[in-house]
Amino acid sequence: MRQLDSANGPATRRQPSAQTILNGEVHNWYRLRLGYSDHLVADLLDKFGLRAGDSVLDPFCGSGTSLVECMKKGIDSVGIDANPSSCFAATVKTNWQLQPTTLLSLLDDIERAFNRCLRSSTLCTDPTFLYLKETGMLERGWISHSPLLQSLAIKRAISDLHTSSSYKNALFLALIAEVVDGASNVKFGPELYCGPQTPSLAPRAPPSRLKPKMEQQKVVVFLREPKWGAGQSKRCSPRVLLCTTTT
Numbered sequence: 001m002r003q004l005d006s007a008n009g010p011a012t013r014r015q016p017s018a019q020t021i022l023n024g025e026v027h028n029w030y031r032l033r034l035g036y037s038d039h040l041v042a043d044l045l046d047k048f049g050l051r052a053g054d055s056v057l058d059p060f061c062g063s064g065t066s067l068v069e070c071m072k073k074g075i076d077s078v079g080i081d082a083n084p085s086s087c088f089a090a091t092v093k094t095n096w097q098l099q100p101t102t103l104l105s106l107l108d109d110i111e112r113a114f115n116r117c118l119r120s121s122t123l124c125t126d127p128t129f130l131y132l133k134e135t136g137m138l139e140r141g142w143i144s145h146s147p148l149l150q151s152l153a154i155k156r157a158i159s160d161l162h163t164s165s166s167y168k169n170a171l172f173l174a175l176i177a178e179v180v181d182g183a184s185n186v187k188f189g190p191e192l193y194c195g196p197q198t199p200s201l202a203p204r205a206p207p208s209r210l211k212p213k214m215e216q217q218k219v220v221v222f223l224r225e226p227k228w229g230a231g232q233s234k235r236c237s238p239r240v241l242l243c244t245t246t247t
């Protein structure tokens with residue numbers, strides 16, 4: 001069993017902070033800023049002696065760090081969260097049955113469709129555009145006009161793909177991560193704030209960014225590994241539940 005307490009660990013080894021991700025893989029597909037680190041969860045699973053055949057309940061699962069770490073060890077898990085977007089991220093990140101070659105070929109399809117989608121006159125009636133406009137977020141500069149239209153064109157291209165919702169959702173999650181980290185002016189310090197506006201014509205969210213992003217984050221490499229994509233994960237069944245409250 002590994003030591004959790006850095007005070008008891010070897011003097012030369014610095015323990016990473018609780019929110020440091022040591023192994024990006026699926027975790028970085030989309031991460032909550034307040035998400036736990038993979039090593040913290042992995043160490044706790046070891047500390048409790050949990051292994052395949054056991055079950056874990058995470059009632060505040062966020063974007064699914066604990067569920068992903070459980071999957072790696074073949075442990076069944078149930079995650080609950082009140083935030084639909086966290087449930088969406090956790091559901092996508094615990095579907096390891098996607099074929100990496102299909103994902104890459106869909107990214108090529110998106111790239112080909114991008115310019116046609118960008119010319120569409122209906123982007124300004126997209127519900128996301130209307131929401132950002134009506135709430136004043138567009139005017140206040142949370143995202144600049146040009147990157148927004150490019151992001152919506154990618155969204156349209158993903159929606160139009162002839163593929164299953166599992167693949168579309170995986171690509172939507174990659175797009176969301178790209179919008180938060182690249183296309184928008186959202187900054188974390190650690191509180192959320194709106195950074196300086198980008199020049200209106202700066203192309204900050206072209207589809208060509210999605211592909212390297214997914215490769216850099218090792219999602220595709222990860223899913224290619226037989227150990228993960230179609231191996232150990234098949235022996236356990238993570239479930240993500242949206243918790244709704246009534247008053």
Ligand SMILES: C[S@@+](CC[C@H](N)C(=O)[O-])C[C@H]1O[C@@H](n2cnc3c(N)ncnc32)[C@H](O)[C@@H]1O
Nearest residue numbers: 034035036060061062063064065081082083086
């Ligand atoms: C710190 S985050 C958890 C992060 C998670 N461990 C991860 O690594 O991604 C806390 C989560 O609790 C959820 N939450 C807060 N209150 C809740 C409630 N009453 N019921 C269910 N989920 C709740 C939030 O939506 C948020 O996703």
